[in-house]
Amino acid sequence: MNKLCSMKEAISASVKNGSSLVIDGFTHLICFAAGHEIIRQRLRGLTAIRLTPDLVYDQLIEAGCVNKLVFSWAGNPGVGSLHALRRRSEAGSSERLELEEYSHFGLLARLLAGSAGLPFWPLNNYFGGDIAQANPAIKTVQCPYTGRELATVPALHPDVAILHCQRADKEGNAQVWGLLGSQKEVAFAAKRVIVVAEQIVPTELIRKDPNRTLVPSIIVSHVVHEPWGCHPSFVQGFYDRDNDFYVKWEDISRQPETYQAYLEEFVYGVEDRRGYLARLESGLLDKLRAKARMCEGVDYGY
Amino acid sequence: MAIEPGQDASASERMTYRAAQELQDGNVVFVGIGLPNLACNLARATHAPGLFMIYESGAVGAIPERLPVSIGDPSLVTDSLAVVSQADIFQCLLQRGLIEVGFLGGAQVDRWGNINTTVIGSYANPKVRLPGSGGACEIAVHARRLLIIMRMSKRTFVEKCDFITSPGHRMNGKSREELGMPGGGPTRIITDLGVLSFDATGEAVLTEVYAGVTPAQVQAACGWPLKTSNALTTSASPDASVLRLLREKLDPKHLYL
Numbered sequence: 001m002n003k004l005c006s007m008k009e010a011i012s013a014s015v016k017n018g019s020s021l022v023i024d025g026f027t028h029l030i031c032f033a034a035g036h037e038i039i040r041q042r043l044r045g046l047t048a049i050r051l052t053p054d055l056v057y058d059q060l061i062e063a064g065c066v067n068k069l070v071f072s073w074a075g076n077p078g079v080g081s082l083h084a085l086r087r088r089s090e091a092g093s094s095e096r097l098e099l100e101e102y103s104h105f106g107l108l109a110r111l112l113a114g115s116a117g118l119p120f121w122p123l124n125n126y127f128g129g130d131i132a133q134a135n136p137a138i139k140t141v142q143c144p145y146t147g148r149e150l151a152t153v154p155a156l157h158p159d160v161a162i163l164h165c166q167r168a169d170k171e172g173n174a175q176v177w178g179l180l181g182s183q184k185e186v187a188f189a190a191k192r193v194i195v196v197a198e199q200i201v202p203t204e205l206i207r208k209d210p211n212r213t214l215v216p217s218i219i220v221s222h223v224v225h226e227p228w229g230c231h232p233s234f235v236q237g238f239y240d241r242d243n244d245f246y247v248k249w250e251d252i253s254r255q256p257e258t259y260q261a262y263l264e265e266f267v268y269g270v271e272d273r274r275g276y277l278a279r280l281e282s283g284l285l286d287k288l289r290a291k292a293r294m295c296e297g298v299d300y301g302y
Numbered sequence: 303m304a305i306e307p308g309q310d311a312s313a314s315e316r317m318t319y320r321a322a323q324e325l326q327d328g329n330v331v332f333v334g335i336g337l338p339n340l341a342c343n344l345a346r347a348t349h350a351p352g353l354f355m356i357y358e359s360g361a362v363g364a365i366p367e368r369l370p371v372s373i374g375d376p377s378l379v380t381d382s383l384a385v386v387s388q389a390d391i392f393q394c395l396l397q398r399g400l401i402e403v404g405f406l407g408g409a410q411v412d413r414w415g416n417i418n419t420t421v422i423g424s425y426a427n428p429k430v431r432l433p434g435s436g437g438a439c440e441i442a443v444h445a446r447r448l449l450i451i452m453r454m455s456k457r458t459f460v461e462k463c464d465f466i467t468s469p470g471h472r473m474n475g476k477s478r479e480e481l482g483m484p485g486g487g488p489t490r491i492i493t494d495l496g497v498l499s500f501d502a503t504g505e506a507v508l509t510e511v512y513a514g515v516t517p518a519q520v521q522a523a524c525g526w527p528l529k530t531s532n533a534l535t536t537s538a539s540p541d542a543s544v545l546r547l548l549r550e551k552l553d554p555k556h557l558y559l
Contacts (some may be wrong), residue, residue: 022534026359026388027374044557051388052436077337078372078557081433089431091423101420103435104358105392112389125440126396127481128473129466130414134425148482178379179359180387236376243371293380 003223004171007272010194010222011037019159020047020070022190025233026181027077027241031164031196032056033229033273039063049104049158051107054233055249058082059267061097062259068098072107076253077245094218101135104289106153111182113155114189123151130131163215164230166237167205168197172220175212177238186259187215196224198238203227208300226273234293239288307358311540313494314559315548318344319540321492322447324403330354330404332396332441333364335373336558337451338405343369343552348544356395358437360385365543369553388489392437396444399484404445406438407452410463413526415450415470415488416538417442425465435467442468446487454493455525461526470540478504495520497537498528505529513525 005013013036015143023031035056038046042065048057049070053190054077062084074082076180088097102110105125113121122141132138132151141152163183165174174195176183187193195215206213232242253259270276277285306391311319314337325331332391333342343366346353355364359374363383370378379385386394395401408417409432419438423429442448452458466473471487472528491498496511507529508520517530541547553559 023390027357028376071434074431075433077374086431089428091427092428101434103439104437105397105440106390108389124484125443127443127483128469128476129439129442130420130425131435131439131467134420134465150401151491177385179361179385180375181360182388184387184390200520233439234376236379238305243369248372289377 002024003172003220003236004170004200004206007037007196007223007224009044010109010224011041014160014192014194015041015043015046017043018045019043019212020049021072021160022049022158022161022186024050024181024183024186025164026052026179027237028055028181028234028236029164029176029183030054030180030233031162031226031229032233033226033276034162034194034196035060035257036267036273037196039263051075051104053082053085055082056248058084058253059263061085061088061205063263063294066097068100070100072102074105074158074245077248078249085261087256093244099148100137101131102138102153103131106131106138108182108185110153110156111185111189114157115155115185118155120152120154122152124150126151129234136277148201156189158186158190160192160194160251161186163187163197164193164196164235165214166197166218166235167199167201168195168223169201169203169206170223171203172205172215173206173217174220175206175209176214177212180214182212187219191194194222194224195220196226196229196231198227198235200225210300228277229273231277231288237290237293239285239290242288312543312559313453315492315540315545316537318419318548318559319544320497320537321449321451322348323538325350325353328352328354329402330356330400331404332356332358332401332445334405334407335370336407338407339370340548340552340558341405344548347547347552356391356401358388358391360388360391362386362395364499369555369557371557373525374546388459392440396437396440399444399446401441401445402447404441404448406441406448406450408438408450408468408470409436410458410460411450411452411491412460412463412470414504415491415500415506416463416466416473417450417468417470418465420465422464430550438468442470442487443483444485444486448485450488450491452491452493454495454520456523456525459524459526462466471500473516495523499531501529507531508534510535512537
């Protein structure tokens with residue numbers, strides 16, 4: 001079935017006020033295009049979930065879309081803080097953001113349980129520290145075989161998962177290479193999956209290299225073709241991280257005025273991703289384009 | 303930057319060099335970004351060419367061609383031995399007990415090597431909201447030995463952490479053994495003034511200072527009465543060839559130095 005549609009259509013069909021949502025990616029494959037469309041559609045009351053909420057999640061917070069954040073590490077990786085998150089979570093804030101906090105392993109384990117159809121996941125973790133005290137969802141269970149006590153976390157089933165990938169076919173069979181993050185676990189845990197791809201390719205090409213398919217079409221509801229959809233994040237083999245932007249973001253996001261001006265210009269002020277790309281400094285995309293490093297083909301014959 | 307004869311190493315360079323000395327050839331190390339990343343790459347470029355570097359983002363056996371700007375830099379993938387999902391990193395490599403050395407930093411550390419990267423102030427109403435654990439909590443639980451890298455000050459070396467994100471040797475009076483923790487816990491805190499090790503009770507002890515630093519200076523930068531070893535030694539400092547390697551090859555844009 002052809003599930004190809006625009007980002008506008010995919011978001012308006014899938015994300016509702018109050019939805020719980022993952023825009024996945026671990027520094028790699030973070031779909032800023034999807035986050036910006038959610039801001040433009042002025043969705044409200046979202047629960048935003050990801051191990052590493054970064055700039056695009058902070059923008060969703062600044063734009064007023066998010067009431068609750070479920071996370072394990074929140075920052076501008078390699079640079080500094082998320083300033084909208086800090087403004088809304090430190091003492092004295094009038095618009096308090098609800099935080100539900102794990103470590104990376106804890107949140108991954110929630111996704112593993114969700115993707116496996118189990119009610120919880122055990123992990124050998126959370127001894128002695130304060131994370132389990134701060135989060136009542138972290139409990140313990142006695143191992144029925146060894147008698148040992150293990151930490152547990154509950155299954156997570158986000159309403160919507162948005163995954164960016166290098167290439168997919170129109171049905172949503174999605175191939176990913178480079179850092180995999182938790183894309184597979186998120187996709188299988190979620191109730192609905194939007195695949196966003198740098199390239200749409202024929203199904204025959206997917207069939208020629210089936211080991212590279214991370215997410216099969218049977219769990220995908222929408223497919224969006226969005227080249228450069230991750231800028232300023234990166235896509236292995238397509239474009240590098242725009243690190244200068246991440247560094248500049250520290251100053252832009254520190255003051256609410258400059259932050260709002262950025263959103264006006266690059267998010268509200270454009271129709272779609274094409275409009276965003278057109279506003280970037282000329283020559284930037286050429287500078288970020290990855291240099292080729294092809295791998296050798298393999299023989300799938302029998 | 304040209305290296306002048308006799309030019310002194312900066313605090314970051316001394317810390318990086320000292321941390322690299324803790325790594326042995328062939329060690330399987332969970333590499334953190336920043337100075338730990340530099341220390342691992344320095345060790346690999348000098349005495350430990352077979353260092354097996356694993357990054358939290360999924361790169362296994364990485365040999366990055368450039369200094370990664372974040373823990374998920376694409377250069378970590380290029381030429382890696384394997385790239386695995388994060389679930390595999392935490393379950394199959396870390397929880398399975400395969401990581402020999404982990405590195406952590408933080409906003410606060412206490413005398414037992416407990417680390418805080420979560421909040422300053424109360425959890426419910428924090429004065430400063432910090433990034434949180436990431437993988438730090440489980441690295442502290444599972445790595446067979448843990449190296450902490452932090453600059454010393456009364457603000458960062460505190461009597462009691464506001465929040466224990468990553469466990470050290472004793473938490474609220476309980477030892478790692480009593481709590482059933484698999485990893486060995488912190489073995490060194492490498493600071494800009496010297497190095498702290500841990501005694502049999504799990505308490506930090508000053509065992510090394512850099513040349514020109516006195517124990518009194520270290521105590522002045524520490525928020526608890528610091529034990530000092532009777533056999534205090536002077537930490538090795540990087541020579542000109544190491545400084546050249548760090549400044550010209552490993553961190554030419556001075557991202558971390």
